[in-house]
Amino acid sequence: MKKLLPWCVPLSLVCFVLAPAVPRARAEAPPKVVRDSWDAAYLEGAKVGWFHTRITETEKDGKKVIGTSASMELSIRRYNSVVKLRMDQESEETADGKVVSLGLTQYLDVGKRTERAEVRGNQLAVFTGDEKQPKLLPWDAKAVGPAAQERLAAERKVKPGDTFEYLNYELALRQPVKVTVTVGQREEVDILEPPTDPKGKVEHVKKKLLRVEAESEKVNVGGTQIALPKLTSWLDGEYRPLRSQMEVPGLGVLTLYRSTEAIAKQEGGAPALMPDLGLNTLVPLNRRVDGIHDRREVVYRITVKGDSKPETSFARDARQEAANVKEGSFDLRVKGSHGPGDFEGPAAVKDEYVKGNDFINSDDPKVKELAAKAVGSETDPWRKAVKVEKWVHDNMSPSTAIGFATAAQVARDLKGDCRQHAMLTAAMCRAAGVPSRTAVGLVYVDDPQRGPVLGFHMWTEVLVRGQWLGLDAVLGKGGVGPGHLKINDASWHDTQTLAPLLPVTRVLGKLRVEVVEVR
Numbered sequence: 093m094k095k096l097l098p099w100c101v102p103l104s105l106v107c108f109v110l111a112p113a114v115p116r117a118r119a120e121a122p123p124k125v126v127r128d129s130w131d132a133a134y135l136e137g138a139k140v141g142w143f144h145t146r147i148t149e150t151e152k153d154g155k156k157v158i159g160t161s162a163s164m165e166l167s168i169r170r171y172n173s174v175v176k177l178r179m180d181q182e183s184e185e186t187a188d189g190k191v192v193s194l195g196l197t198q199y200l201d202v203g204k205r206t207e208r209a210e211v212r213g214n215q216l217a218v219f220t221g222d223e224k225q226p227k228l229l230p231w232d233a234k235a236v237g238p239a240a241q242e243r244l245a246a247e248r249k250v251k252p253g254d255t256f257e258y259l260n261y262e263l264a265l266r267q268p269v270k271v272t273v274t275v276g277q278r279e280e281v282d283i284l285e286p287p288t289d290p291k292g293k294v295e296h297v298k299k300k301l302l303r304v305e306a307e308s309e310k311v312n313v314g315g316t317q318i319a320l321p322k323l324t325s326w327l328d329g330e331y332r333p334l335r336s337q338m339e340v341p342g343l344g345v346l347t348l349y350r351s352t353e354a355i356a357k358q359e360g361g362a363p364a365l366m367p368d369l370g371l372n373t374l375v376p377l378n379r380r381v382d383g384i385h386d387r388r389e390v391v392y393r394i395t396v397k398g399d400s401k402p403e404t405s406f407a408r409d410a411r412q413e414a415a416n417v418k419e420g421s422f423d424l425r426v427k428g429s430h431g432p433g434d435f436e437g438p439a440a441v442k443d444e445y446v447k448g449n450d451f452i453n454s455d456d457p458k459v460k461e462l463a464a465k466a467v468g469s470e471t472d473p474w475r476k477a478v479k480v481e482k483w484v485h486d487n488m489s490p491s492t493a494i495g496f497a498t499a500a501q502v503a504r505d506l507k508g509d510c511r512q513h514a515m516l517t518a519a520m521c522r523a524a525g526v527p528s529r530t531a532v533g534l535v536y537v538d539d540p541q542r543g544p545v546l547g548f549h550m551w552t553e554v555l556v557r558g559q560w561l562g563l564d565a566v567l568g569k570g571g572v573g574p575g576h577l578k579i580n581d582a583s584w585h586d587t588q589t590l591a592p593l594l595p596v597t598r599v600l601g602k603l604r605v606e607v608v609e610v611r
Contacts, residue, residue, distance in 0.1 A: 122150070123148035123149060123150040123159065124148060124149045124150065125146065125147075125148055126147040126148060126149055126158075126239075127145070127146070127147045128144075128145075128146045128147075129144070129145050129146075129350060130142060130143070130144050130350075130351055130352055130353045130355070130356040130357075131143040131144075131145075131336070131348040131349060131350055131351065131356060132284060132348070132349045132351045132355055132356040132358075133164075133166060133346065133347070133348055133356075134346070134347045134348075134349070135166075135340070135343055135344060135345070135346050135347075135366060135367060136343070136344040136345060136366075136367045137365075138360055138365040138366045138367070139358070139359070139360025140166050140167050140168070140346075140360055140366060141164065141165045141166035141167055141177075141360075142164070142165055142356035142357055143162065143163070143164045143348055143356070144162065144163045144164070144353070144356070145160070145161070145162045146160075146161045146162070147159070147160050147161075147239050147242075148161075155186065155187075156186070156187040157184050157185070157186065157187075157192065158184070158185050158186070158187065158237070158239045158240075159182065159183070159184050159239075160181065160182065160183050160184075160185075160237070160238045160239045161180070161181055161182045162179070162180070162181035162182075163178070163179065163180050163181070164177075164178065164179040164180075165177065165178045165179075167360065167366070168343075168366070168369055169366040169367065169368045169369065170368065170369040170370045170492055171368065171370035171371065171492040171509075172368065172370075172371075172492075173491075173492045173493035174366070174493075175493065175494075175495050177199070177495070178199050179197075179199065180197055180199075182195055183195065183237060183238055184237075185237030185238075185239055185240060186237075188240070189236045189237050189239070189240025189241075189243075190211075190233070190237065191211055191235055191236075191237045191261065192210070192211060192237075193208070193209065193210045193211065194208075194209045194210075194216075194261065194263045195207065195208040195209065195263070196208075196263045196264055196588065196589060198588055198589050198590065199495075200495055200496050200497055200498065200501075201494050201495035201496060201497040201501065202497065202501050203498075203501070205221065205450055205451075205588040205589070206220075206221060206588060207219065207220055207221075207263060207264075207588040207589070209226075209263055211231055212228075212231075213231070214230065214231055214233070215228045215229065215230065215231050216228070216229045216230070216231040216261075218263070218266070220450070220586065220587075220588050221450055221588060227586070229266060232259060232261070232268045234259045234268075235259045235260065235261040235268050236258045236259060236260065241258060241260065244256065244258060244273070245273075245275075245304065245327060245331040246330070246331035250273075250275045250302070250304070250331070251275060252275055252276060252277045252278070252302070253275065254274075254275040255272065255273060255274050255275070256272075256273050257270055257271065257272050257273070258270075258271055258273070259271070260308070262311070264589045264591050265311055265313060265591055265594075267311060267312070269308050269309060269311055269320070270308070270309045271306050271307065271308050271309075272306070272307050272308075272309075273304060273305070273306050273307075274304070274305045274307070275302065275303070275304050276302070276303035276304065276305065277302075277303060278300050278301060278302050278303070279300065279301070279303055279326075280298050280299065280300050280301075281298070281299065281301055281326050281335055282296045282297070282298060282335070283296070283297060283298075283299050283301075283326075283334045283335050283349060283350070284296060284297075284349040284350070284351045284355065285297045286351060286352050286355055294351070294355050299328075299334070301326035301327055301328055301334060301335070302326065302327045302328075302331075303324065303325075303326055304324070304325050304326070304327055305322055305323070305324050305325075306322065306323045306324075306325070307322045307323075308320040308322075313591055313592075313594045313595055314580050314581075314582060314592060314594075314595055315580075316404070316405070316579075316580060316595040316598060317404075317598075318594055318595060318597060318598050319598070321338045321339050321340065321341070322338065322339070323336060323337075323338045324336065324337055324338070332350070333348075333350065334349070334350045335347065335348065335349055335350065336348045341597045341600035341601050342369055342372055342373040342600045342601055343367050343369055343372065344367050344372075370492065370547070372601075373547070373548055373600060373601065374537075374539065374542060374545040374546070374547050375534065375545055375546040375547075375603045375604075375605050376542065376543070376544070376545050377536075377543075377544040377545060377546060377605060377606070377607055378606045378607060379544065379607050380538060380543065380544045381536065381544065381575070381607060381610055384536045384573055384574060384575040384610075385428075385536070385567060385569055385572070385573035385574075385575050386428070386569075386573055387428060387573055387574050387575075387610060387611065388427065388428055388574070388611045389425065389426065389427050389428065389574055389609075389610075389611040390425075390426050390574035390575070390607060390609065390610050390611070391423055391424070391425050391426075391607075391608050391609035391610075392423065392424045392426065392577065392605050392606065392607060392608065393416075393421060393422075393423050393424075393605070393606045393608050394406070394421060394422055394423075394424050394603065394604070394605050395420055395421040395603070395604040395605075396420065396421075396598075396599055396602050396603060397420070397602040397603075397604075398602060399420070399598070399599075399602065402417075402420060402421060402422055403417045403422040405579065405598050405599050406424055406533070406577060406578065406579055406599075407531075407533070407578040407579060407580060407581065409560065409578070410427075410559065410560070411426065411427050411429050411562070411578070412424060412425070412426050412427075412577070412578060413425045423608065424577065426574040426576070426577055427574060428571070428572070428573040428574050429561050429562050429571050429572055429573075430569075430570060430571030430572075430573075431474055431561065431570075431571060432474055432556045432557045432559050432561060433557075433559060435557070435559075436557050436558050437557060437558020437559045438558045439558060441527050441555060442583070443585075444583040444585035444586075445522075445527035445528060445529055445555060445583050446522060446527050447522070447585075448519070448522060448523075449583075449584050449585050449586070449587075450498065450584075450587075450588060451498050451499065451515060451584040451587070452498075452499050452515060452518045452519045452522065452528070452530075452583075452584050453498055453499050453500045453519060454499070454518075454519040454520070454521075454522035454523040455523075456499070456500040456503065456519070458500060458503040458504055459499055459500060459503045459516075459519045459520060459523050460523045462483070462503055462516075462520055462523075463480065463519075463520040463521075463523035463524045464523075464524075465483070466479050466480045466482075466483035466484075466520060466524075467479050467480065467524045473525070473526050473554075473556045473557075474554075474556045474557075474561070476521070476524045476525070476526050477521050477524075477526050477528075477554040477556065477561075477563055478563070478570045478571075480517055480520045480521050480524060480526075480563075480565075481517055481552070481563040481564070481565045481568060481570065482565075482568055482570070483520070484513055484516050484517050484520065484565035484568075485513070485565045485566070485567070485568030486568070487506055488502075488506050488507060488508065488512070488513060488516070488565070489506060489507040490507070490508075490509065491507045491508055491509065492509050494507065494508045494509070494512065496511060496590060497511075497512055497515070498515065499515045499516050499518065499519030499520075500519075502515055502516040503516060503519070503520075509566075510535075510549050510550045510551065510564075510566050511550050513550075513551075513564075513565040513566050514530045514531075514550040514551050514552045514564075514565070515530065516565070517552040517563060517565045518530050518552045521552065521554050526554050526555070526556065527554065527555035528552055528553065528554045528555070529552070529553050529560075529581050529582060529583045529584075530550060530551070530552055530553070530581065530582055530584070530592075531550070531551050531552070531553050531562065531576075531578050531580070531581045532548070532549070532550050532578070532579055532580055532581070532582075532593055532595070532596055533548075533549060533576065533577045533578040533579040533580070533596075534546040534547065534548060534549060534576075534577040534579070534605075535547055535549035535551075535564075535575055535576050535577075536575030536576075546577065546603075546605055548596060548600075549566075549576070551563065551564040551565075551566070551572060551576060552564070552565065553581060560581075562576060562578075564576065579595055579596055579598075579599065580592070580595040580596070
């Protein structure tokens with residue numbers, strides 16, 4: 093029942109995919125293709141790409157093994173620039189649906205990041221990148237492989253009113269997720285009908301199909317509970333999904349139509365027809381705040397539609413405080429931060445904020461070179477960090493047409509938007525001996541067409557005298573003011589995916605914000 097679908101959020105165009113996972117056993121016979129299908133992808137009615145799924149059977153070590161592979165290509169528009177995303181998937185399972193191996197490939201602007209995993213009894217051995225030693229995680233044997241998930245509706249011969257559950261393991265989140273399936277009534281919906289003549293046109297036709305909804309339980313990412321989008325599919329008499337759709341936060345409805353390879357790969361319309369991820373997610377404000385980034389404090393009244401505990405959707409720390417919590421809304425008091433206070437915080441610093449990793453690769457020679465150039469002979473940690481912020485601000489060229497990139501790539505290209513500025517600043521700070529992490533949330537923007545708005549944003553935080561302090565190389569002001577509203581932060585330790593950015597999806601498309609007090 094589960095389909096692989098993109099997670100798209102501002103800042104990153106977050107996407108998850110399964111990919112080749114572990115060294116495979118020797119195949120004793122060529123694989124038999126069980127299913128090979130193509131889906132054409134439409135976003136709010138605009139053609140944006142395709143999905144391809146292939147399921148095979150083969151004999152390995154005398155046992156039947158079922159392999160599932162998937163590929164996806166989507167074009168996403170963000171601030172009038174179009175970025176193409178590609179995904180691939182592979183997994184292996186036994187004939188009765190027990191998972192043998194999983195994997196995940198994250199395609200970045202340049203290159204890719206992989207995680208691969210194999211089930212070893214009651215443990216999952218996860219290999220990150222080229223690591224030889226795996227991280228061992230608990231494994232729940234009730235988890236069902238993707239091929240078995242697809243067979244559930246047919247095996248149960250589901251009918252309106254039926255419900256059932258299964259456990260799906262999300263490697264990107266490193267946790268099992270319970271999925272509840274509810275079977276609705278048959279209803280008439282549009283599907284694509286391929287032409288019998290190769291030169292003919294594709295037609296939209298009406299067909300009465302069985303409606304099935306698959307809803308995942310909330311998942312915990314970085315201490316935040318996130319509701320994953322519900323997937324609705326329409327099945328034919330053989331329980332095949334001829335149409336599926338889900339609500340993509342910030343973009344609208346993504347619809348997949350079963351089709352042929354030729355139809356699925358046909359180019360879509362002009363980019364202007366696509367919804368714009370960046371512009372669609374701007375949050376209007378009730379008033380303009382002049383010089384907000386130099387202000388001492390601003391209080392915002394925030395409403396998060398459909399959230400029973402909205403005050404937990406934003407970070408609460410030394411700079412942000414939630415108060416006046418009411419049903420569906422709360423006040424967020426945000427202070428400016430332009431340097432360490434006259435006190436010492438906790439002395440202990442976790443290695444994850446000091447050492448380099450696959451995204452904040454502070455050990456990269458180019459990153460080290462730029463850090464040394466920016467910092468010079470400075471020895472004070474805060475002044476080092478401010479010098480790094482200024483160097484990144486002065487030397488990077490703005491661009492919204494770049495996919496998510498590692499700090500090492502940004503150090504060589506020196507172009508990008510807030511994501512690239514934040515990652516490079518964090519890496520250079522670590523290279524200069526200043527602990528760092530990235531923060532995601534909202535930033536105040538006085539938009540020429542829309543007036544005062546909040547836009548989704550990414551910046552950097554550094555640890556000085558035991559205090560986490562904000563820096564924003566896009567603005568280059570030596571700190572952050574009360575115009576930065578933080579949702580979450582991340583060290584990017586021990587991850588090959590963009591999962592650290594997922595907390596943004598909790599509020600995406602659900603916010604109403606008012607300025608109630610300015611100091």
